Amino acid sequence: MTPDLWIEVSNSALRQNFQTLQSAVGVPVIAVVKARGYGHDLVAAGKVFAEAGAAILAVTRLDEAIALQDAGITARVLILTPTLPENRALAAERGFIQTLDSVSVVSSLPAGEYHIKIDSGMGRLGVLPNEISALATALKARREVRITGTFTHFAQASNRSVTLAALARYEAAIGELKSAGINPGMRHAANSVAAFTYPETRLDAVRLGTVLYGQFPGASDKVPKLQPTWRALARVIAIRDLPKGATVGYGAEVTLCRPTRVAVLPVGFSDGFTLSPDGPRRRMPLPKVLVDRKRVPTVKFNGKSALTLGRISMQLTSVDVTELPEVTVGSIAEIPMLRLAASEGICRVLVD
Numbered sequence: 001m002t003p004d005l006w007i008e009v010s011n012s013a014l015r016q017n018f019q020t021l022q023s024a025v026g027v028p029v030i031a032v033v034k035a036r037g038y039g040h041d042l043v044a045a046g047k048v049f050a051e052a053g054a055a056i057l058a059v060t061r062l063d064e065a066i067a068l069q070d071a072g073i074t075a076r077v078l079i080l081t082p083t084l085p086e087n088r089a090l091a092a093e094r095g096f097i098q099t100l101d102s103v104s105v106v107s108s109l110p111a112g113e114y115h116i117k118i119d120s121g122m123g124r125l126g127v128l129p130n131e132i133s134a135l136a137t138a139l140k141a142r143r144e145v146r147i148t149g150t151f152t153h154f155a156q157a158s159n160r161s162v163t164l165a166a167l168a169r170y171e172a173a174i175g176e177l178k179s180a181g182i183n184p185g186m187r188h189a190a191n192s193v194a195a196f197t198y199p200e201t202r203l204d205a206v207r208l209g210t211v212l213y214g215q216f217p218g219a220s221d222k223v224p225k226l227q228p229t230w231r232a233l234a235r236v237i238a239i240r241d242l243p244k245g246a247t248v249g250y251g252a253e254v255t256l257c258r259p260t261r262v263a264v265l266p267v268g269f270s271d272g273f274t275l276s277p278d279g280p281r282r283r284m285p286l287p288k289v290l291v292d293r294k295r296v297p298t299v300k301f302n303g304k305s306a307l308t309l310g311r312i313s314m315q316l317t318s319v320d321v322t323e324l325p326e327v328t329v330g331s332i333a334e335i336p337m338l339r340l341a342a343s344e345g346i347c348r349v350l351v352d
Contacts (some may be wrong), residue, residue: 116184
């Protein structure tokens with residue numbers, strides 16, 4: 001079957017990004033593959049990074065860890081959030097690294113491997129700095145709870161003073177653990193932004209997420225050149241020639257100011273494409289439309305831009321291809337879809 005909507009994932013780009021970034025940071029990389037590999041594909045991304053040498057794969061939930069293991073991936077897997085009490089034994093049996101984020105749970109944890117999470121200012125999860133002494137005491141009574149790492153997560157990695165203050169709180173907690181006779185294991189604090197903005201946060205390992213997938217959520221001239229890893233693509237399923245004055249889409253919000261050739265694409269807000277273009281309408285004079293075009297979702301055919309027309313529907317989008325006579329039924333458009341918003345139901349096609 002020929003797909004009419006799919007996401008192309010480049011294994012070679014994922015691999016190259018990992019190798020480039022690993023070389024740049026100079027410490028082991030914990031590859032974060034949560035959220036379906038940031039919208040790519042959980043197993044595909046996990047396999048690439050494991051084979052490329054990731055020290056650990058990191059996920060958010062137990063079911064993600066199980067999916068990686070069931071796919072034959074033998075890399076160590078860290079679950080970044082606390083496991084539900086009823087699932088802890090299963091996670092331990094599977095050999096996953098669980099997160100220890102509270103003093104109160106230590107007495108009930110099954111034997112296994114754990115990373116301590118320190119709350120350095122995010123306020124969501126983690127042992128507070130003033131709880132470290134109590135944590136150390138609890139851990140001394142449970143030697144079967146093996147601590148192989150200690151980590152934190154920065155709340156404002158783009159803010160130097162806030163981040164370095166959080167790092168200081170984290171390092172103070174590490175020092176207190178050591179003084180109490182607890183080996184903190186692998187220290188990891190830096191996410192994608194911190195790893196390339198503040199080299200002092202790299203410690204024993206870095207947790208890289210979005211940057212592995214070709215995007216850097218900050219501004220730094222120290223980030224190596226990254227390869228694009230993801231494209232959302234759709235084939236034209238219909239071509240319409242509409243007269244001047246015709247309306248397009250729900251609410252008839254667009255009135256065409258010229259004869260218009262319209263391509264229909266099988267993608268919409270249920271797939272993760274934006275719900276409504278908050279921008280110019282075709283009832284506007286053409287010069288104003290051209291000025292405001294950046295406010296309207298735009299797709300591309302072979303690198304040439306085409307404006308969407310009217311509201312994005314549940315699974316359909318209309319596009320103005322009047323200036324692109326080469327576009328026909330079956331032509332492929334690249335869709336500017338947010339990776340994490342892309343529906344899991346859209347098939348991922350792996351290319352090398």
